[in-house]
Amino acid sequence: MxxxxxxELDDEVRxxxxxxxxxxxxxxxxxxxxxxxxxxxxxxxxxEIEIPESLEGRxxxxxxxxxxxxxxxxxxxxxxGAYGRALIYYLGLG
Amino acid sequence: xxxxLSNSEERNDVTLVAEAxxxxxxxxxxxxxxHQTAIYRVCYRVLGNPEDAEDAAQEAFLRAYDRLATFExxxxxxxxxxxxxxxxxxxxxxxxxxxxxxxxxxxxxxPDPEAQSIRSESVHELREALRLLPDxxxxxxxxxxxxxxxxxxxxxxxxxxxxxxxxxxFRGRERLxxxxx
Numbered sequence: 090m091x092x093x094x095x096x097e098l099d100d101e102v103r104x105x106x107x108x109x110x111x112x113x114x115x116x117x118x119x120x121x122x123x124x125x126x127x128x129x130x131x132x133x134x135x136x137e138i139e140i141p142e143s144l145e146g147r148x149x150x151x152x153x154x155x156x157x158x159x160x161x162x163x164x165x166x167x168x169x170g171a172y173g174r175a176l177i178y179y180l181g182l183g
Numbered sequence: 184x185x186x187x188l189s190n191s192e193e194r195n196d197v198t199l200v201a202e203a204x205x206x207x208x209x210x211x212x213x214x215x216x217x218h219q220t221a222i223y224r225v226c227y228r229v230l231g232n233p234e235d236a237e238d239a240a241q242e243a244f245l246r247a248y249d250r251l252a253t254f255e256x257x258x259x260x261x262x263x264x265x266x267x268x269x270x271x272x273x274x275x276x277x278x279x280x281x282x283x284x285x286x287x288x289x290x291x292x293x294p295d296p297e298a299q300s301i302r303s304e305s306v307h308e309l310r311e312a313l314r315l316l317p318d319x320x321x322x323x324x325x326x327x328x329x330x331x332x333x334x335x336x337x338x339x340x341x342x343x344x345x346x347x348x349x350x351x352x353f354r355g356r357e358r359l360x361x362x363x364x
Contacts, residue, residue, distance in 0.1 A: 122364040
């Protein structure tokens with residue numbers, strides 16, 4: 090039924106499906122249920138979703154913090170060697 | 184007019200990823216600007232409320248920043264980013280298993296207030312029903328029916344064969360039909 094509504098059936102199968110639909114009221118009722126669902130999905134797909142203005146700034150700030158932390162971790166590791174690595178692990182910077 | 188493209192418009196995502204990997208934060212900011220709307224929409228549709236969706240979208244981009252080195256151009260940046268957003272959203276959903284309130288008022292272009300009310304209520308019910316589906320079915324329907332993504336791309340996001348993505352969407356719709364009609 091879904092393939093019929095999405096027009097994914099080849100001509101022969103589609104024609105057979107339409108003959109069945111004419112004969113069988115239960116099948117027509119089933120088709121109507123799917124059509125109602127697709128109308129609902131289409132309405133949901135067109136729902137306007139506004140992106141929060143704050144999102145881009147939040148991402149930029151978190152990336153900035155992340156990159157500074159990485160830089161600090163690298164610096165500690167470069168200057169303090171094994172102690173630096175231990176400190177990075179202890180501080181949770183790695 | 185069209186001939187004078189800015190640098191950012193000329194650069195494609197792969198170039199921007201390479202620049203971001205080399206440490207150019209502005210390149211990553213451009214990727215965020217390009218994809219934040221699509222990513223937020225996916226998070227919102229999976230999670231059902233704007234606050235959780237904003238948190239999940241932020242977390243997804245931060246993961247992307249951390250994992251830029253693992254991005255391979257076998258899939259597009261958008262597909263890769265969508266995969267991260269879906270994973271973050273599903274994890275967030277597990278953590279907040281207790282249901283969070285959905286938006287009650289949906290925007291609509293429908294001029295008739297009564298029709299708008301019926302439509303809003305129905306879309307609200309659809310979102311509630313979507314939450315009852317297994318993760319794979321829900322994501323397949325969100326990405327295909329609501330976001331218009333082809334099954335081949337959905338398969339890449341979910342890391343399953345395209346036929347599986349299609350079957351999940353079919354089964355999900357069967358379930359929605361039973362729940363809603």
